[in-house]
Amino acid sequence: MEHYDLFVIGAGPGGYVAAIRAAKLGMKTAVAERGQVGGTCLNRGCIPTKVLLHAAQVYRDVKECARFGVTAAAVGYDMKSVYEYKEESVKQLREGVRSLLEQNGVTLYRGSACLHKDRRISIAGEEGETVCCTASHVLLAAGSAPAKIRIPGAGLAEVVSSDDLLREPPEGTRLVIIGGGVIGVEFATVFASYGWEISIVEAEAQLLPAMDREISQNLKMILKKRGITSYTDSSVEEISKDEESGECICRLTSKGKALDLYADRVLIAVGRSACLTGLTDEDVEIAADRGRIVVDDHFKTSLDGVYAIGDMIPGMQLAHLASAQGIAAVEDMCGVPRSVDVNLVPSCVYTDPEIACVGLTEEEAKKSGREVMCGKFVMSANGKSLLTKQERGFIKLVFEKDTEILLGAQLMCARATDMIGELALAIENGLDYAALVKVMRAHPTFYEAVTEAAESAKGEAIHIAPPRKRR
Numbered sequence: 168m169e170h171y172d173l174f175v176i177g178a179g180p181g182g183y184v185a186a187i188r189a190a191k192l193g194m195k196t197a198v199a200e201r202g203q204v205g206g207t208c209l210n211r212g213c214i215p216t217k218v219l220l221h222a223a224q225v226y227r228d229v230k231e232c233a234r235f236g237v238t239a240a241a242v243g244y245d246m247k248s249v250y251e252y253k254e255e256s257v258k259q260l261r262e263g264v265r266s267l268l269e270q271n272g273v274t275l276y277r278g279s280a281c282l283h284k285d286r287r288i289s290i291a292g293e294e295g296e297t298v299c300c301t302a303s304h305v306l307l308a309a310g311s312a313p314a315k316i317r318i319p320g321a322g323l324a325e326v327v328s329s330d331d332l333l334r335e336p337p338e339g340t341r342l343v344i345i346g347g348g349v350i351g352v353e354f355a356t357v358f359a360s361y362g363w364e365i366s367i368v369e370a371e372a373q374l375l376p377a378m379d380r381e382i383s384q385n386l387k388m389i390l391k392k393r394g395i396t397s398y399t400d401s402s403v404e405e406i407s408k409d410e411e412s413g414e415c416i417c418r419l420t421s422k423g424k425a426l427d428l429y430a431d432r433v434l435i436a437v438g439r440s441a442c443l444t445g446l447t448d449e450d451v452e453i454a455a456d457r458g459r460i461v462v463d464d465h466f467k468t469s470l471d472g473v474y475a476i477g478d479m480i481p482g483m484q485l486a487h488l489a490s491a492q493g494i495a496a497v498e499d500m501c502g503v504p505r506s507v508d509v510n511l512v513p514s515c516v517y518t519d520p521e522i523a524c525v526g527l528t529e530e531e532a533k534k535s536g537r538e539v540m541c542g543k544f545v546m547s548a549n550g551k552s553l554l555t556k557q558e559r560g561f562i563k564l565v566f567e568k569d570t571e572i573l574l575g576a577q578l579m580c581a582r583a584t585d586m587i588g589e590l591a592l593a594i595e596n597g598l599d600y601a602a603l604v605k606v607m608r609a610h611p612t613f614y615e616a617v618t619e620a621a622e623s624a625k626g627e628a629i630h631i632a633p634p635r636k637r638r
């Protein structure tokens with residue numbers, strides 16, 4: 168029986184990155200994958216959604232190109248081709264991951280892995296064969312799957328998950344999305360671009376409940392302009408199908424009132440559940456809380472030598488977080504200093520305009536007992552935003568008042584998801600106001616607005632008019 172220093176279950180962004188890091192640190196490493204390498208992120212998540220968002224953006228841009236003096240005679244789209252382009256991009260990246268595992272000497276087992284006592288692992292292959300091996304360390308990185316809701320009608324064929332929606336182009340022109348989180352608003356952005364009638368139903372008081380309130384309010388307005396109706400403080404009680412017309416009827420309670428929404432498809436986007444079924448043998452008990460595996464600061468589970476990371480454990484479910492946790496877990500196993508901080512997590516939403524946040528919001532900073540100093544720059548005064556006609560949005564920075572150290576950043580503007588990196592770097596390294604404004608930022612760029620946002624915290628921004636003096 169083959170023995171490994173590390174056996175990883177799941178080759179998503181958590182598992183495959185951890186496996187490569189382990190191999191680089193000299194561990195004899197194997198990874199088991201029952202689906203495709205790259206996991207949810209590459210095959211059913213981050214990448215395919217961003218491909219669809221990109222195609223939708225190109226379509227919108229071309230449709231609206233007359234405002235730049237450019238004409239396009241006939242603008243159209245072919246959803247089948249858009250999905251083919253998605254598949255091509257995913258395939259190319261998947262091949263890259265597979266080849267990286269190989270080049271780093273990581274053994275890849277194809278099949279469903281199960282953890283037995285004493286870190287024995289069995290892998291059931293697709294052909295019915297079973298391979299067994301043992302490991303000094305086991306890393307559980309089996310990820311998550313779309314969460315289901317228990318309401319009448321949830322099992323109808325027209326009621327789909329994000330997996331279904333990414334597998335093939337959906338039929339129809341009306342979509343009700345249950346769940347106004349990141350996945351819900353990104354799909355809304357895609358299909359609204361092609362003229363679909365979209366409604367989002369969110370149980371909480373705001374869309375993107377985990378984000379800054381100002382961002383949520385702005386997003387709701389922007390979505391409305393695109394024809395997307397958001398029902399917050401609302402929940403779908405029942406879905407039924409009109410057999411004659413074939414349409415779905417979503418019965419909801421919205422702010423205490425009953426309401427019916429009609430749709431061709433209903434997307435359930437209410438979160439994701441950890442993939443625990445079949446992961447461990449019946450006599451292997453692993454501590455879990457509310458369906459997620461409990462770990463300590465070193466990602467150790469309740470079982471000796473067994474670690475868990477990514478979507479399986481409590482916390483945010485993000486690809487880059489899963490990867491960072493994988494790296495940190497492996498470094499802890501090897502006793503080498505951590506190369507990555509798993510606590511400062513940038514979080515991005517790929518709507519138009521994009522949204523990106525890192526560190527504390529003003530509210531969170533105040534709640535933590537700090538006095539704050541905030542700066543904000545509205546993008547309509549940024550040259551690059553104006554010339555590309557993407558002047559909606561803002562950059563908001565939160566500093567600690569006494570030390571002037573940057574605590575957090577909330578961006579809602581073009582390229583926010585790229586710009587957030589600079590601000591994460593600043594927070595991670597404890598940079599303060601002076602350090603942030605000292606650096607010369609190129610012109611014209613979106614990110615020169617960071618200087619203005621910072622300076623506005625002290626009323627020093629050049630491109631913000633000073634308050635009018637009283638006569």
Ligand SMILES: Cc1cc2nc3c(=O)[nH]c(=O)nc-3n(C[C@H](O)[C@H](O)[C@H](O)COP(=O)(O)OP(=O)(O)OC[C@H]3O[C@@H](n4cnc5c(N)ncnc54)[C@H](O)[C@@H]3O)c2cc1C
Pocket residue numbers: 176177178179180181182199200201202203204205206207208209211212213214216278279280281308309310311329350442445446476477478479484485486487488489
């Ligand atoms: C529609 C959508 C869009 C998203 N967009 C973003 C985004 O833009 N940015 C972002 O950061 N995050 C995004 N996410 C979240 C991101 O995809 C996940 O947080 C990330 O993939 C989690 O990584 P993971 O390695 O923990 O698990 P996963 O990526 O789920 O990988 C786990 C792997 O383990 C395999 N597996 C499970 N059980 C077994 C077993 N018993 N044996 C063998 N293999 C097994 C699975 O097949 C899977 O390949 C998105 C998710 C969705 C659904």
